[in-house]
Amino acid sequence: SQAAWCELPSRVLLVLTSQRGVQMYDSDGSTMVFWHALDVPEHPAAHSMFARGISAAGGHFVCVGTSFGAVLVFDIPPKGTNVTLSEVLEQHRDPVTDIAAEQGQAPDGAGDLVTADDSGALCLWSTGEEFTLLGKIPGSGSTCSSVRLWNGIVAAGYGNGQIRLWEAGSGQIRAQVSAHARWIYALDLAPLTGKLLSGAEDSFVHVWKLSRNPDTDDIEIQHCHTECVTDTQVCGARFCDPAGDTFAVTGYDLSEILCY
DSSP, X not given: OEEEEEEOSSOEEEEEEOSSEEEEEETTSSSEEEEEEOOOOSSOOSSOXXXXXXXXXXXXXXXXXXXXXXXXXEEOOSSSSOOEEEEEEOOOSSOEEEEEEBOSOOXXXXXXXXXXXXXXXXEEEEOSSSOEEEEEEOOOSSOEEEEEEETTEEEEEETTSEEEEEETTTOOEEEEEEOOSSOEEEEEEETTTTEEEEEEXXXXXXXXXXXXXXXXXXXXXXXXXXXXXXXXXXXXXXXXXXXXXXXXXXXXXXXXXXEO
């Protein structure tokens, strides 16, 4: 269901999630480092089981979300295959949709990891040898499909086409934009510049700019650019460089990756 590079200080892993569990590979994909099967509950619920949401965190951890709302925290050794499940974070009551770690410099007291779920709820965490829940932002009835964290700003995309910006320290909402007409499937952040990329089912891709007002410290969002991928429900969008000068897009039933 998902694939992501997890860049740790000592190594880079390719992490895959599926209905069966979590696979971790060396960066070139040649060697499977670790496999974690999802536990089948005694009384399976009506919904299917899967893992979804992947992020490196806290220096030597990889976090993966599950359909039963748990976040699995794996401790990754500097080399070798001795990966261990060090902690299970159980704060979400709905399937986890996305996980993001801080990509800039977190202000004092702000969380450096955010997890999102199908109800739209967000959990803010401080990572370390033990993960600490700093705050919870309740859902508002619309799925949070994608989330990013940059300089203490949580950027979340929702199924109703909105982008909302929150303070990672206080959990206060700072901005809300009706960015798309349909479900947002992808958000990405360029850590060097604060550019935000959003792609949705309405076939549009937008580039935004996040910033903090130096006088008031308010979070501001500015629209920079729009691309329409004709007759395509955009389901994937990523910046190709840390400054956000180029980005790549793909869609349902599309065997191509379009680069801009």
